[in-house]
Amino acid sequence: MHVSMKWLKELVDVDLTVEELVDRLDMTGTAVESVRAVGEGLDGVVVGSVLTKEPHPDADKLSYCSVDVGGDEPLRIVCGATNFEAGDCVPVACVGATLPGDFTIKKTKLRGLVSEGMMCSSPELGLGGDASGLLVLPPDAPVGMAFAEYLGQADTVVELEVTPNRPDCLSMVGVAREVAAITGKHATAPVSVPEESGVPVHDAVSVEIADPDLCSRYTARLIRGVSIGPSPEWLAERVTAAGARPVNNIVDITNLVMFELGQPLHAFDAATLALRDGKAAVTVRRAGAGERLTTLDGQERVLDPNMLVIADDSGAIALAGVMGGENTEVSDTTVDILLESACFEPTSTSLTSRSLGLISEASTRFERGVDAEGCVRAADRAAALMAEVAGGTIAPGVVDVYPVPAIPGVLEMRIDRMNAVLGTGIPAGEAAGILTALGLGVEPVGEGLLRVSVPTFRPDLEREIDLIEEVVRVWGMERVPVTLPGGRGRVGRLTSRQRWMRRIDGAMRAAGLNETMTYSFVDPGDHERIRMPLGEGETLVELVNPMSEEQAVMRISLLPGLLRSVSYNQRRGVPDVHLYEIGSVFSTSEGRKLPREHTAVGGVMAGMWSRPGWTGDDHPLDFFDGKGVIEALVDELSPRHFQVRPADLPWLQPGRSAEVLLEGKVAGWLGEVHPSVADAFEAEAPIVAFELDAGVLIATARPVRTYTEVPRYPAVTLDVALLVDEKVSAERVEHAMRKAGGPLLDSVRLFDVYRGKGVAEGRKSLAWALSYRAPDRTLSDDEVRPVHEKLLRKVCGAVGAELRS
Amino acid sequence: MSIITELESLRDSALERISQAADLAALDAVRVDVLGKKGSLTGVLRGLGALSAEERPAVGKVSNQVRAALERALEARKALLAEAALSARVAADAVDVTLPGRKRLPGRAHxxxxxxxxxxxxxxxxxxxxxxxxxxxxxxxxxxxxxxxxxxxxxxxxxxxxxxxxxxxxxxxxxxxxxxxxxxxxxxxxxxxxxxxxxxxxxxxxxxxxxxxxxxxxxxxxxxxxxxxxxxxxxxxxxxxxxxxxxxxxxxxxxxxxxxxxxxxxxxxxxxxxxxxxxxxxxxxxxxxxxxxxxxxxxxxxxxxxxxxxxxxxxxxxxxxxxxxxxxxxxxxxxxxxxxxxxxxxxxxxxx
CATH class of the missing domain: 3.30.930.10 (Bira Bifunctional Protein; Domain 2)
Structure with a gap:
């Protein structure tokens, strides 16, 4: 809502500066979006009088003029406009003036002739309006006067952000009433009493509302014999200040009254309406399926029965509350005006305007709610202005069909309740004063109770709490004392799951990974690119209205987003990438409403931990760096059993691909990303990645660990190298050792894996340090040796190993 | 030359050698030469049996004093040399403390x-x-x-x-x-x-x-x-x-x-x-x-x-x-x- 301060001051005796008023509006619930001074940037623009106008000798479309701007010599100006003659007064931008849009006027040559300025149209001066020709001023305009001064428009336009609950503030009168209430002043509303003559409107117009659920009131007035023309300056200026474009006197009046009173109006050319029994017969009805209407913007619209139209016997002539029809539009030849002032139902108007992509000043007001009680007043005001400005005569009477009368609400407000909700001690009298200033009827009934009648222009006030809000916003939220809730017996604490999530998060960082966030929605092709299958019967979660095809489905894995981040870093010369993300992944299946959502813990690692330094202890990251991260996490969560098992997963490189099992349940996967998958994301392999399901991590985590005695006696450690087939996993050998070792075997540590010279092709040497220990004594070599030898015999038998000498 | 004079001269020359010993190995050589099984002091003492009963206590006393003095000197010199050896090793171990440390930085939270x-x-x-x-x-x-x-x-x-x-x-x-x-x-x-x-x-x-x-x-x-x-x-x-x-x-x-x-x-x-x-x-x-x-x-x-x-x-x-x-x-x-x-x-x- 654009509010001209000049206009506002005619309606309310506000004596604050603009800044003070803006602050007060901000602090009472009407946010100010911008403050704009009109007429700014018009320095160097003056009123000029065209002395001579001759055709340009070398250009058909240009003329060559001399223009008196009050200086010693007239200016010579080349001009392309045609709507003026010698003797006319026009605004002239002199050399050096800077017009809106940062356009500076210079002395130039146009087709060989010097031009010392520019005669201006209204839009060129930032005033809106007609761009087709110069802004021709009245002949008595004072030549040489600064144009801004001539306009007398040191006006300021304040743009208000009107919240959806305040339809009344989409009018100057409503804003004036609000301003009066918050500044302790008085607002006045313009009243027009139309002078009527001629054949009564009832003899010329009939109205029928077929669907009263969508139209609670429809009034029509008839104004005969108008002459259509440009609006007088005051009218054009006002409409421009409110943000509309001046069209002609009739349309501008409907707009003016809409801005002034908040009631959208529509003017039909009465002669274009089909007659029934000699009357223009207007019907308000739902559109037929497939019914067509060409709207004012020249577009043919296909309608459906959810839309309300204004129709005559020939068909739809306007889209109710949204836009008029082209066939009944007011034109230069229009003589009689049928003026519509009606109240259409908000939801239907809103759906219609949105489904057609037609948002107008009228639809914006109807969808928030127009006061049905104001229809006649607005029609009277517009009719009177049409008579005044366009020379029409107003037919006596108003056709007023009002099947669903608006009834002022009556509410009660308990002062105790108000103060209990707010935490204040506002006296009843003060609260009553605030509500009265807002235009409500307030009557104290009994101790601490107000009976409040709510005028129909405040449809948002339906309950006691609505009145309480009105009081506090005007009384001042800043005055409400600050307290903290008391509340007994509450405990602030994270849930067990949340605490585990924090530990998982912490373990990831302790292991050296940095947290990132990627988009929850991905390209549907991403899942093909990573070749990750969905579960049995599961499908992707699709967005109905994605921003783009690249973000059309919800991710089933964090991997695509993380691979994109690897690529992002690599392409910017950052080779060392260590990222993790904890976030939701989604899937659904036929028959489901809400998708499944799981929290996943994913990571990617590429490059090295850091660039090689002087200590030379860095290496390219591989599978075992990823496994190390997971082992560190497992150490933190302490599940009873943890296993990494080879698995063929299509998005991982074969042979460097594994499942992670916790207590026998698959918790996720780990491996090096398949080079062709990395390639599909423009990332450079090797990339280590993993993803674990947070649910399984938490389900298998042990909140309480058990104590085992810290060893008191030394261990005997013996090293042994075993030659085994390549196929035999380290895990299998270790299992065999633990199985064969008996109670004295304390720990098993693999410290070398060797292939090559001295080891047969297809075999490998695994070197182990075996520690033996007794809880109650120091073991002797003699005691350990037979146990160790027995272990080796058993292990060799179990896994086909031989001792490497 | 009386045995006492011999002992004193042996002491003086041994103390001189101790003070000259450049490292722990040289010092140990001195100890073996003087106090070892075949050492010079041991040799002198072995000759005590030939002395008269009147001479024996005085010579015995002096010889004990010489032994004690030499042992003290050896200990002192040994401590000195050990400290010097440690200092030398420590000095050789000095590093440029401005070289970067070995680290694996923990990650950061988003x-x-x-x-x-x-x-x-x-x-x-x-x-x-x-x-x-x-x-x-x-x-x-x-x-x-x-x-x-x-x-x-x-x-x-x-x-x-x-x-x-x-x-x-x-x-x-x-x-x-x-x-x-x-x-x-x-x-x-x-x-x-x-x-x-x-x-x-x-x-x-x-x-x-x-x-x-x-x-x-x-x-x-x-x-x-x-x-x-x-x-x-x-x-x-x-x-x-x-x-x-x-x-x-x-x-x-x-x-x-x-x-x-x-x-x-x-x-x-x-x-x-x-x-x-x-x-x-x-x-x-x-x-x-x-x-x-x-x-x-x-x-x-x-x-x-x-x-x-x-x-x-x-x-x-x-x-x-x-x-x-x-x-x-x-x-x-x-x-x-x-x-x-x-x-x-x-x-x-x-x-x-």
Whole structure:
């Protein structure tokens, strides 16, 4: 809502500066979006009088003029406009003036002739309006006067952000009433009493509302014999200040009254309406399926029965509350005006305007709610202005069909309740004063109770709490004392799951990974690119209205987003990438409403931990760096059993691909990303990645660990190298050792894996340090040796190993 | 030469050799030469048997003195040499302490989650529990039960992401029953369905709106929702809580102000500003010359919302608020482009 301060001051005796008023509006619930001074940037623009106008000798479309701007010599100006003659007064931008849009006027040559300025149209001066020709001023305009001064428009336009609950503030009168209430002043509303003559409107117009659920009131007035023309300056200026474009006197009046009173109006050319029994017969009805209407913007619209139209016997002539029809539009030849002032139902108007992509000043007001009680007043005001400005005569009477009368609400407000909700001690009298200033009827009934009648222009006030809000916003939220809730017996604490999530998060960082966030929605092709299958019967979660095809489905894995981040870093010369993300992944299946959502813990690692330094202890990251991260996490969560098992997963490189099992349940996967998958994301392999399901991590985590005695006696450690087939996993050998070792075997540590010279092709040497220990004594070599030898015999038998000498 | 003289001369020459010994090996050689089984002093003492009974005590005394003196000298010299050897070894071990250390740096938490954790900690300190809800949500929780009328603009397909509804009879049009939640407020309703007052919860989480990603918008971002429902909760309690939290988050010297606003699910509603951290309220480019920065929306729980979850608004009142985490991040760190938060650039992530 654009509010001209000049206009506002005619309606309310506000004596604050603009800044003070803006602050007060901000602090009472009407946010100010911008403050704009009109007429700014018009320095160097003056009123000029065209002395001579001759055709340009070398250009058909240009003329060559001399223009008196009050200086010693007239200016010579080349001009392309045609709507003026010698003797006319026009605004002239002199050399050096800077017009809106940062356009500076210079002395130039146009087709060989010097031009010392520019005669201006209204839009060129930032005033809106007609761009087709110069802004021709009245002949008595004072030549040489600064144009801004001539306009007398040191006006300021304040743009208000009107919240959806305040339809009344989409009018100057409503804003004036609000301003009066918050500044302790008085607002006045313009009243027009139309002078009527001629054949009564009832003899010329009939109205029928077929669907009263969508139209609670429809009034029509008839104004005969108008002459259509440009609006007088005051009218054009006002409409421009409110943000509309001046069209002609009739349309501008409907707009003016809409801005002034908040009631959208529509003017039909009465002669274009089909007659029934000699009357223009207007019907308000739902559109037929497939019914067509060409709207004012020249577009043919296909309608459906959810839309309300204004129709005559020939068909739809306007889209109710949204836009008029082209066939009944007011034109230069229009003589009689049928003026519509009606109240259409908000939801239907809103759906219609949105489904057609037609948002107008009228639809914006109807969808928030127009006061049905104001229809006649607005029609009277517009009719009177049409008579005044366009020379029409107003037919006596108003056709007023009002099947669903608006009834002022009556509410009660308990002062105790108000103060209990707010935490204040506002006296009843003060609260009553605030509500009265807002235009409500307030009557104290009994101790601490107000009976409040709510005028129909405040449809948002339906309950006691609505009145309480009105009081506090005007009384001042800043005055409400600050307290903290008391509340007994509450405990602030994270849930067990949340605490585990924090530990998982912490373990990831302790292991050296940095947290990132990627988009929850991905390209549907991403899942093909990573070749990750969905579960049995599961499908992707699709967005109905994605921003783009690249973000059309919800991710089933964090991997695509993380691979994109690897690529992002690599392409910017950052080779060392260590990222993790904890976030939701989604899937659904036929028959489901809400998708499944799981929290996943994913990571990617590429490059090295850091660039090689002087200590030379860095290496390219591989599978075992990823496994190390997971082992560190497992150490933190302490599940009873943890296993990494080879698995063929299509998005991982074969042979460097594994499942992670916790207590026998698959918790996720780990491996090096398949080079062709990395390639599909423009990332450079090797990339280590993993993803674990947070649910399984938490389900298998042990909140309480058990104590085992810290060893008191030394261990005997013996090293042994075993030659085994390549196929035999380290895990299998270790299992065999633990199985064969008996109670004295304390720990098993693999410290070398060797292939090559001295080891047969297809075999490998695994070197182990075996520690033996007794809880109650120091073991002797003699005691350990037979146990160790027995272990080796058993292990060799179990896994086909031989001792490497 | 008397035996005593011989002993004294032996002592003097041995002491001389001890003092000359350059290292522990040379010193040991001296010890063996003098005190060893075949050593010179040992040899002299072996000759004691030939002495008369009168001479023996005096010579014996002197010889013991000589032995003791030599042993002391050997010990002292040994300590000296050992210390010198250690010093030499230590000196050889000196390093350039300005060389970089061996390290594996721990990772950093994402800025958004750092802030979220900070807010969570503030509120757990105030006695709040932490609640969560799904990111793909039903229209009912996201809009209807939060008092949004059917035509509320936020429900349009231009503002909200809708999810294909695969249930039987699920809507197939552009607007379905399932959506990506546009705020964390649906958690309010879910909590109130599960739990009767007193309720003190905080619900952080990811939310989605159909905004094109640009320096100040992302189609996904994060909010932190707060909800209190108890007997006797007032608007003053809401003010006090948020004032405290803003001071914890932004600094004790920051002020807050409450501007009345409109939200469908709270009444009265307000937007909260904190005084600008750049200009301390005097107005600057950063706060668009207002002296204030908007950081959250809040209000008293609308009685209509209580209606959906069967709580008597005459008995209980409550407040709710929602803050944008990206907004707080942008304010605290002056981040020029929110898209940096989702790019995963290591050079950005390592900064916080």
């Amino acid at each position: 800025l958004i989650n750092q802030i979220t954790a900070e807010v969570v900690d503030i509120f757990t300190g105030l006695g709040y529990a932490i609640a969560e809800g799904p990111e793909a949500e039903l229209d009912y929780y996201n809009f209807t039960a939060l008092n949004h009328p059917p035509t509320h603009p936020a429900r349009s397909a231009t503002d909200t992401f809708y999810v294909r509804d695969l249930s039987e009879g699920g809507a197939s049009g552009p607007i379905t029953d399932v959506l990506l939640r546009t705020h964390t407020s649906p958690v309010q309703v879910r909590v109130l369905e599960q739990q009767k007052p007193p309720v003190y919860v905080l619900a952080p989480g990811r939310v989605y709106r159909r905004d094109i990603a640009d320096p100040s918008h992302l189609p996904q971002f994060h909010q932190i929702e707060g909800l209190v429902v108890d007997e006797g909760i007032t608007f003053g309690d809401l003010k006090g809580t948020l004032d405290y939290v803003c001071k914890e988050l932004f600094g004790k010297d920051r002020k807050t102000r409450f501007r009345p606003h409109f939200f469908p699910f709270t009444e009265p509603s307000a937007e909260v500003d904190v005084s600008c951290g750049i200009c301390a309220g005097s107005g600057c480019r950063f706060c668009k010359y207002t002296g204030w920065q908007e950081i959250l929306g809040c209000g008293m729980v609308d009685p209509n919302v209580f209606g959906y979850v069967d709580i008597d608004p005459e008995v209980y009142t409550g407040f709710a608020f929602g803050m944008g985490v990206e907004r707080i991040a942008a304010l605290r760190y002056d981040i020029p482009d929110l898209r940096m938060l989702v790019e995963g650039d290591m050079r950005f992530l390592r900064q916080f």
